[in-house]
Amino acid sequence: MRVMAQMAMVMNLDKCIGCHTCSVTCKQAWTNRTGTEYVWFNNVETRPGQGYPRRYEDQEEWRGGWELNKRGRLALKAGGRLRKLATIFSNPKMPSIQDYYEPWTYDYATLTDAPAQEHTPVARPKSLISGKDMKIEWSSNWDDNLGGSAATALNDPVLRKVSDQVRMEFEQTFMFYLPRICEHCLNPSCAASCPSGAIYKRTEDGVVLVDQDRCRGWRMCVSGCPYKKVYFNHRTGKAEKCTFCFPRVEVGLPTVCAETCVGRLRYIGLVLYDADRVLAAASTPDEHDLYEAQRSVLLDPNDPEVVREAERAGIPHDWVRAAQRSPVHALINTYKVALPLHPEYRTMPMVWYIPPLSPVVDVVRDTGEDAEDSGNLFAAIDALRIPVEYLAELFTAGDVAPVERVLKRLAAMRAYMRDINLGRDPDASIPASVGMEEEQVYDMYRLLALAKYDERYVIPPAHAEQAHSLEEIATECALDYEGGPGMSGPFGEGSGALTPIAVENFQMLQDRQTADSLAAPADKTARVNLLNWDGKGSPRGLFPPRPDDAGSPEHPDGADQR
Amino acid sequence: MDVFLWVIVPYLCLATFVVGHFWRYRYDKFGWTTRSSQLYEDRLLRLGSPLFHFGMLGVVGGHVLGLLVPQSWTDALGVSHETYHVVAVIGGLVAGLMAVVGMAILIYRRRTVGPVFSATTVMDKVMYAFLAVVIVLGMWNTIAGSILTVGGEYNYREGVSVWYRSFLAFQPDASLMADAPIGFQLHALVAFGLFALWPFTRLVHVFSAPVGYLTRPYIVYRSRDPKLGSRRQRRGWERVG
Ligand code: SF4
Numbered sequence: 001m002r003v004m005a006q007m008a009m010v011m012n013l014d015k016c017i018g019c020h021t022c023s024v025t026c027k028q029a030w031t032n033r034t035g036t037e038y039v040w041f042n043n044v045e046t047r048p049g050q051g052y053p054r055r056y057e058d059q060e061e062w063r064g065g066w067e068l069n070k071r072g073r074l075a076l077k078a079g080g081r082l083r084k085l086a087t088i089f090s091n092p093k094m095p096s097i098q099d100y101y102e103p104w105t106y107d108y109a110t111l112t113d114a115p116a117q118e119h120t121p122v123a124r125p126k127s128l129i130s131g132k133d134m135k136i137e138w139s140s141n142w143d144d145n146l147g148g149s150a151a152t153a154l155n156d157p158v159l160r161k162v163s164d165q166v167r168m169e170f171e172q173t174f175m176f177y178l179p180r181i182c183e184h185c186l187n188p189s190c191a192a193s194c195p196s197g198a199i200y201k202r203t204e205d206g207v208v209l210v211d212q213d214r215c216r217g218w219r220m221c222v223s224g225c226p227y228k229k230v231y232f233n234h235r236t237g238k239a240e241k242c243t244f245c246f247p248r249v250e251v252g253l254p255t256v257c258a259e260t261c262v263g264r265l266r267y268i269g270l271v272l273y274d275a276d277r278v279l280a281a282a283s284t285p286d287e288h289d290l291y292e293a294q295r296s297v298l299l300d301p302n303d304p305e306v307v308r309e310a311e312r313a314g315i316p317h318d319w320v321r322a323a324q325r326s327p328v329h330a331l332i333n334t335y336k337v338a339l340p341l342h343p344e345y346r347t348m349p350m351v352w353y354i355p356p357l358s359p360v361v362d363v364v365r366d367t368g369e370d371a372e373d374s375g376n377l378f379a380a381i382d383a384l385r386i387p388v389e390y391l392a393e394l395f396t397a398g399d400v401a402p403v404e405r406v407l408k409r410l411a412a413m414r415a416y417m418r419d420i421n422l423g424r425d426p427d428a429s430i431p432a433s434v435g436m437e438e439e440q441v442y443d444m445y446r447l448l449a450l451a452k453y454d455e456r457y458v459i460p461p462a463h464a465e466q467a468h469s470l471e472e473i474a475t476e477c478a479l480d481y482e483g484g485p486g487m488s489g490p491f492g493e494g495s496g497a498l499t500p501i502a503v504e505n506f507q508m509l510q511d512r513q514t515a516d517s518l519a520a521p522a523d524k525t526a527r528v529n530l531l532n533w534d535g536k537g538s539p540r541g542l543f544p545p546r547p548d549d550a551g552s553p554e555h556p557d558g559a560d561q562r
Numbered sequence: 563m564d565v566f567l568w569v570i571v572p573y574l575c576l577a578t579f580v581v582g583h584f585w586r587y588r589y590d591k592f593g594w595t596t597r598s599s600q601l602y603e604d605r606l607l608r609l610g611s612p613l614f615h616f617g618m619l620g621v622v623g624g625h626v627l628g629l630l631v632p633q634s635w636t637d638a639l640g641v642s643h644e645t646y647h648v649v650a651v652i653g654g655l656v657a658g659l660m661a662v663v664g665m666a667i668l669i670y671r672r673r674t675v676g677p678v679f680s681a682t683t684v685m686d687k688v689m690y691a692f693l694a695v696v697i698v699l700g701m702w703n704t705i706a707g708s709i710l711t712v713g714g715e716y717n718y719r720e721g722v723s724v725w726y727r728s729f730l731a732f733q734p735d736a737s738l739m740a741d742a743p744i745g746f747q748l749h750a751l752v753a754f755g756l757f758a759l760w761p762f763t764r765l766v767h768v769f770s771a772p773v774g775y776l777t778r779p780y781i782v783y784r785s786r787d788p789k790l791g792s793r794r795q796r797r798g799w800e801r802v803g
Pocket residue numbers: 181182183184185188189190191208224225226227228229230241347
């Protein structure tokens with residue numbers, strides 16, 4: 001047994017309201033730079049729908065992730081090492097910018113600059129890639145809330161797997177949101193695809209990162225990741241991906257997406273796993289067994305033997321304690337309500353999902369029946385084949401049994417807790433019917449419904465001695481860092497020596513405050529991007545220059561000069 | 563003049579090449595990349611890039627053979643001058659043509675595809691100019707010098723190659739180059755210019771050809787880098803154990 005710790009996340013899909021707050025805050029924190037305009041480390045998809053990038057789940061086309069080869073051994077779906085090197089000059093499976101979407105901005109200046117004219121001036125969309133006028137035809141969440149889905153939902157590769165006839169009926173009855181980040185897989189195919197060895201999994205917490213100093217822009221990770229969660233920064237020529245907000249997590253703060261989640265549906269915690277068993281589990285022959293195999297790789301942190309082995313492997317004691325309290329472990333292995341996304345990609349993803357029950361509830365309610373009654377709900381779960389099959393395609397490689405089990409547990413929790421809330425005697429037979437104790441159901445309710453902050457996030461800081469400094473966005477960092485901040489070297493955007501992330505963001509923010517020319521910020525004097533303005537001070541260009549700036553002395557009291 | 567052209571300039575360029583790479587690697591690992599533009603455009607690239615790169619691999623291999631292997635060695639192996647010549651010309655033509663066609667496609671693409679063009683830096687343009695001139699001159703030497711024998715036959719293996727080896731051995735013999743046809747002279751000079759530019763362009767990616775990929779384990783594990791976090795460790799507060 002070789003115990004390793006993994007920082008993992010669970011999302012409770014029932015609570016996602018599809019507000020995209022997570023995406024937006026993540027973008028503001030990490031990808032609000034030129035070169036990453038089209039990049040969403042966190043995105044929220046409406047399902048059924050094509051996802052972002054379009055149809056990324058169709059691995060027959062994109063060939064991401066792993067597969068079992070003829071000898072039953074695990075192999076990269078896109079081909080092995082030699083094949084990677086042979087196609088290195090032009091990656092045959094690389095998504096183009098059109099598969100994501102062409103990012104754009106609006107030419108807002110014309111609204112204010114245009115001379116007096118008969119017609120109202122319009123802000124035209126300008127491509128952030130070419131700087132030219134463009135026609136907006138797609139974006140990262142174009143089919144939000146099933147918008148336009150009548151035309152496009154049939155392209156959803158998952159929907160295609162679910163049987164043909166019931167498609168339209170399904171669309172009318174069933175919809176949910178699927179927020180996605182990088183899965184920080186136990187068996188990451190992005191890392192395995194990288195020719196330079198620049199993508200690595202951190203031994204301490206399992207976060208998968210791209211070493212920006214070693215990445216040479218071969219782009220094999222972009223196509224290698226089946227979730228398409230590595231992105232190519234087209235200005236710096238390097239791959240970038242979700243970092244699990246490691247600068248925050250290291251000091252015990254949840255990721256930005258989790259912290260800002262309006263539905264408070266994200267859970268972050270440690271799991272301990274046996275690194276020696278990962279390969280065997282990923283090579284499980286039957287796809288339907290992958291969910292169980294993946295669950296069995298995770299170790300019980302309360303098992304004294306596991307604790308002993310963990311300490312022997314150098315995992316600090318406070319980390320083991322945190323793993324014992326981990327909500328993620330509880331949801332995956334104690335209550336068994338969380339499922340991995342697309343286990344059939346065999347990357348052993350570590351962001352798990354509690355499938356949504358609400359669509360089932362809605363159907364029952366629409367029929368006028370009691371939607372809190374466990375009998376009604378159980379019957380509906382059995383009857384609503386299509387939603388259940390769809391969820392099974394997402395979370396268990398098509399095996400409906402585990403999905404049904406999870407949904408029934410959620411239904412049982414609803415029914416059981418209603419009795420308590422209404423002051424009636426709780427019915428012990430309801431938990432028993434889904435194989436749970438009464439107390440367990442209550443604890444699960446606490447974790448899922450009340451979702452207290454400190455129960456949702458159990459994050460041991462990387463350095464206990466730094467736990468006190470939770471202000472995180474360090475203000476002293478710019479001075480801390482010797483060698484001085486130099487953001488743009490002579491070889492294009494961002495070249496130069498290593499810069500700590502806090503400094504980089506600080507610089508970036510400053511740069512962006514004073515520049516928002518379209519694709520390439522060549523002249524940074526232009527205007528101010530208010531979206532990136534933190535409200536402090538007045539960056540140059542915020543106000544137009546005064547006509548008589550040169551000559552007249554400032555009016556000390558700010559009296560205007562009309 | 564000969565000494566300047568065939569001793570001083572080449573050594574200056576070589577020095578820039580070596581020191582430049584060292585410096586760039588030391589200070590700009592982040593900028594060390596292929597700067598791929600595949601994201602913008604795929605159709606032309608799919609054709610041009612492999613053509614160019616595989617062609618260039620052949621061209622470089624040919625140069626290694628032609629410049630570094632002395633004629634006496636192939637003679638000793640019993641390879642006649644004619645056989646060598648035929649093999650070299652055919653190999654050179656094929657590889658060279660691939661490179662030229664590939665390069666033409668790539669330059670066309672760079673100029674006409676809007677996003678690619680706007681992502682092109684000044685350094686890229688200079689580099690492209692040098693690269694194109696070197697390759698075209700090289701092709702000219704192969705075709706005009708070896709096939710059409712314009713201006714008389716010239717055996718570079720007794721001239722340019724010997725000079726090149728003497729240059730690498732730090733005992734340069736400028737006269738050998740001074741006697742070479744103008745095509746070879748220009749080709750060599752521009753090539754040296756390209757070498758001097760090399761470390762400051764995207765060409766550095768040549769030196770990160772990922773051969774290590776063939777032998778390393780698939781998944782790389784690394785310990786967290788304390789420099790990368792939101793704050794560095796304070797002295798005296800390093801983690802124990
Ligand atoms: S989901 Fe993340 S860790 Fe997994 S293969 Fe993709 S980029 Fe790598």
